Amino acid sequence: xxxxxxxNNFLAENKETLxxxxxxxxxxxxxxESAKHFGNLKSQFGNPVGFNIYEGLGLIYDELLQSxxxxxxxxxxxxxxLRIMAVQNVPPSQAVRFMFKLKNxxxxxxxxxxxxxxxxxxxxxxxxxxxxxxxLGFNIYLxxxxxxxxxxxxxxxxxxxxxxxxxxxxx
Amino acid sequence: xxxxxxPNEMLRINYxxxxxxxxxxxxxxxxxxxxxxxxxxxxxxxxxPNPRQWSPEDEDWKLPENWKEIILEGLRERLDKFRSLRIFxxxxxxxxxxxxxxxxxxxxxxxxxxxVLRAELLRSVYRKDFTTAGKIFGKFAxxxxxxxxxxxEWFYYFFQCTExxxxxxFCPYGLDTAEITMIARELLNLVGLNIDWVVTPVAxxxxxxxxxxxxxxxxxxxxxxxCDDIYDITGIQLDISFNRKGAEVLYVPPSGDVFAxxxxxxxxxxxxxxxxxxxxxxxxxxxxxxxxxxxFTSHEMMKRLNAKIYAEAKRLGVKWxxxxxxxxxxxxxxxxxxxxxxxxDFLEVPKSPITGTVFEHAKSTKMIxxxxxxxxxxxxxxxxxxxxxxxxxxxxxxxxxxxSRAMGLLEEPRYILKNVCNNFYEMPEDTIREKTFCCxxxxxxxxxxxxxxxxxxxxxxxxxxxxxxxxxxxNMLACICxxxxxxxxxxxxYWVPGVSVCGVHELVGNALVMKGEKKRESTLxxxxxxxxxxx
Numbered sequence: 001x002x003x004x005x006x007x008n009n010f011l012a013e014n015k016e017t018l019x020x021x022x023x024x025x026x027x028x029x030x031x032x033e034s035a036k037h038f039g040n041l042k043s044q045f046g047n048p049v050g051f052n053i054y055e056g057l058g059l060i061y062d063e064l065l066q067s068x069x070x071x072x073x074x075x076x077x078x079x080x081x082l083r084i085m086a087v088q089n090v091p092p093s094q095a096v097r098f099m100f101k102l103k104n105x106x107x108x109x110x111x112x113x114x115x116x117x118x119x120x121x122x123x124x125x126x127x128x129x130x131x132x133x134x135x136l137g138f139n140i141y142l143x144x145x146x147x148x149x150x151x152x153x154x155x156x157x158x159x160x161x162x163x164x165x166x167x168x169x170x171x
Numbered sequence: 172x173x174x175x176x177x178p179n180e181m182l183r184i185n186y187x188x189x190x191x192x193x194x195x196x197x198x199x200x201x202x203x204x205x206x207x208x209x210x211x212x213x214x215x216x217x218x219x220p221n222p223r224q225w226s227p228e229d230e231d232w233k234l235p236e237n238w239k240e241i242i243l244e245g246l247r248e249r250l251d252k253f254r255s256l257r258i259f260x261x262x263x264x265x266x267x268x269x270x271x272x273x274x275x276x277x278x279x280x281x282x283x284x285x286x287v288l289r290a291e292l293l294r295s296v297y298r299k300d301f302t303t304a305g306k307i308f309g310k311f312a313x314x315x316x317x318x319x320x321x322x323x324e325w326f327y328y329f330f331q332c333t334e335x336x337x338x339x340x341f342c343p344y345g346l347d348t349a350e351i352t353m354i355a356r357e358l359l360n361l362v363g364l365n366i367d368w369v370v371t372p373v374a375x376x377x378x379x380x381x382x383x384x385x386x387x388x389x390x391x392x393x394x395x396x397x398c399d400d401i402y403d404i405t406g407i408q409l410d411i412s413f414n415r416k417g418a419e420v421l422y423v424p425p426s427g428d429v430f431a432x433x434x435x436x437x438x439x440x441x442x443x444x445x446x447x448x449x450x451x452x453x454x455x456x457x458x459x460x461x462x463x464x465x466x467f468t469s470h471e472m473m474k475r476l477n478a479k480i481y482a483e484a485k486r487l488g489v490k491w492x493x494x495x496x497x498x499x500x501x502x503x504x505x506x507x508x509x510x511x512x513x514x515x516d517f518l519e520v521p522k523s524p525i526t527g528t529v530f531e532h533a534k535s536t537k538m539i540x541x542x543x544x545x546x547x548x549x550x551x552x553x554x555x556x557x558x559x560x561x562x563x564x565x566x567x568x569x570x571x572x573x574x575s576r577a578m579g580l581l582e583e584p585r586y587i588l589k590n591v592c593n594n595f596y597e598m599p600e601d602t603i604r605e606k607t608f609c610c611x612x613x614x615x616x617x618x619x620x621x622x623x624x625x626x627x628x629x630x631x632x633x634x635x636x637x638x639x640x641x642x643x644x645x646n647m648l649a650c651i652c653x654x655x656x657x658x659x660x661x662x663x664x665y666w667v668p669g670v671s672v673c674g675v676h677e678l679v680g681n682a683l684v685m686k687g688e689k690k691r692e693s694t695l696x697x698x699x700x701x702x703x704x705x706x
Contacts, residue, residue: 033282033285034281034282037270037271037280038280044599044638045601045635045638046271046601048277048278048634052634087630087665088278088627089201147664147665148203148622148623148626148665151622151626151661151664151665152620152622154661155619156619158431159619162431165430166385166430169386169388170385170386
């Protein structure tokens, strides 16, 4: 248990660096010029994609440091990111890929300790949490796509109702 | 324009395969992102070329054999006709000021949604065939051959621009990129490439006077139904006239408000207000459309449809015209009408018979916006309002692109809202007024088949709504455009559940204390009303 705290302490102390590294890795999925724009966080409203992704990543990061992940909080944090990707022509496997990038970043950050046989158990526990998060991410992505289809269905239905009324009036 | 990469960026090894240049990246017509083609019958109705069954997903788009000649000749003709187009083609210096201002780019990250690159799709062809440098140096001068793939790219991206003109606000040269889209769409129309969500409303409007194809008797019935609802809510029976010669004013709302909620509630509010003021107005069953989808087709089509409003005004002998809560209608009136069909010398400069205000700014078009009329009434204390009836709503205002950017209608709707409700909060500065973000569905993009694209494009707007929703508890998004009222509800459903959409005059109708009305128990959408001050 003490060991878990050790990794968590390291992650908490280095949050800004690791979070920024993670953020820029996630943006690499976009075309170069766009990644540059999305990476500029000066304007919350001029760059909604970058800002929401950054905010979502931060919340996920914080939640992963908790001894027990609160599913509701994690859902909200993931939703911030996946809701965007679900309308950006990103397939589900690619959409949740950003969580695995955190694994790479953390492994890289503690590689010396790992080589010395330290923090291994902590890391396994931490990575288990990431895996759980990925599973939750699939639900959210699917939920978003279903919402899009429901909205579309509702639009079609509304139009049919309207045409029916117009036909009634026109007859 | 572009910053130098930092050392760590230069050292970063990219394992991803090299991406193709923009000229070599073909369009992927993925369902959810493109619009269906125009129905051949609709094209025939208005005499548009090459009517046929086809789909953007097909390999063969069934173009006329000499399609290339038609497009290039069309471009030549327009370059000669519109000096503005030649300036737009030659002037851009790639400063990048517009690049991150388009809502479709901000929502998608697709570089071809940067206004500069969207325009470049047309400019590259212009350079190849109309400039010496392009003819000689080809690709090195940014020129490229017009091919079927280029045409497909045009179709995809020029029907992915809502002509909102936000980018133009930031362009140091004031290039109107919406006009580039308009010209590109005109060219596409020459070879029969258009979308059903534009062409069928155009055909309906041309034949039946409105986008929805409601015939005169149907229109009368539908207005009567709205009056029945008003009677149930207020106990007051409205008497509406149609095609009445000699009325002082011709009132032209967008037809979407006649049939689709929440637009119907806003229209009810307008009818109640006009009744209460006793304005001598009439509606036309032959020109029952404020909107003008001709704007999204070609200059000629826009002119043909706009002419109907003025022909009706002349036939009925009215003095001036009052327009409803419509968006792009006002771009046509304010920026094109005067040189297309104007000046409307047979009409008088609009003068409110209730306040005596003369609307000098409409001296030539003789047409004013309903919010100008209502704001003037409130300013002169001519109507009684009980804003507490809207206390269930915490309201924000979405500036519709065309009324804000094309006619500068910024204060009137806000002035009205502040008088008809007690809880009003603005969205952040960079997302309102002339910098407003588009709903993502204007210029004919409000279909259902491209819902994913609409949600992408609408994200910057929704993001700002979400901010005031979380900060102030905003639950009502007011607007003055029929397309907004149709497209913002699904946008809110996806991004900001818990926020409804209404027309400004729906809130006016709720707050309006009418002479002889019964105790109001419900809002115009038949929901329990907020508190009443006389209770």
